[in-house]
């Protein structure tokens with residue numbers, strides 16, 4: 001096909017030789033099948049910030065690092081330079097996460113480069129070499145559902161051991177190749193160590209899996225793998241070899257209300273201080 005405008009810079013740089021077809025147009029990106037020499041790959045073209053939806057929300061951005069404090073200040077203030085930086089951080093987040101995860105042994109499409117808002121990566125394929133279907137489009141037996149669920153839990157644990165939480169894990173962001181599930185779509189990936197909502201996000205990701213596979217294997221409904229994984233992780237006990245049960249003992253200790261109130265008050269104080277400093281700037 002005729003090379004779409006957004007892919008022209010990559011063709012000029014020799015990163016791709018030919019655009020074969022459009023694969024999908026999602027909420028956040030348009031995905032193309034491209035040829036690079038002999039190889040068939042996948043090019044994900046990110047939409048402009050104004051056309052994107054929830055994934056850009058503040059809770060996902062928290063804990064993301066930029067190169068220097070000048071950039072951080074510009075991003076906070078929302079200057080034109082700041083917005084450009086924000087956009088770059090956003091676009092590079094997925095390629096960074098993919099490199100990190102591939103190195104940690106997580107099954108993700110192999111990334112090559114992110115250039116001019118386009119991520120170049122391996123095309124995930126089925127047994128016939130066609131673009132792999134989404135989990136949502138695959139027929140499952142109870143056995144297969146159990147097998148995929150277990151494989152995905154293992155992937156989530158590997159990811160967390162590498163410090164990454166997907167943040168938008170669902171049957172729409174998982175492809176199925178010959179060997180099983182492959183996790184994709186990571187621009188909103190969360191830093192497990194520095195994001196205060198990390199535990200909530202992890203639990204939500206894992207619960208999404210239980211709910212989806214629970215339709216085919218009902219015993220998965222009501223399992224507490226997310227809570228269990230997070231508890232082990234925060235205790236420093238989670239490893240890729242950890243055997244999970246899906247059961248978490250209820251915490252029956254009385255709540256320390258005084259300590260909770262202190263936490264809240266100190267958070268309010270910190271926020272007031274932050275506002276005051278902003279006004280002074």
Ligand SMILES: Nc1ncnc2c1ncn2[C@@H]1O[C@H](COP(=O)(O)OP(=O)(O)OP(=O)(O)O)[C@@H](O)[C@H]1O
Nearest residue numbers: 024026027028029031042109122123124131184185
């Ligand atoms: N590496 C890949 N190999 C094969 N197909 C892919 C690959 N990456 C993306 N796709 C296809 O493109 C679709 C959209 O990709 P992705 O989920 O990353 O983008 P998105 O814009 O966030 O989509 P959505 O808003 O629908 O979640 C996927 O559902 C999948 O069908």
Ligand SMILES: [Mg+2]
Nearest residue numbers: 026172173185
């Ligand atoms: Mg997606």
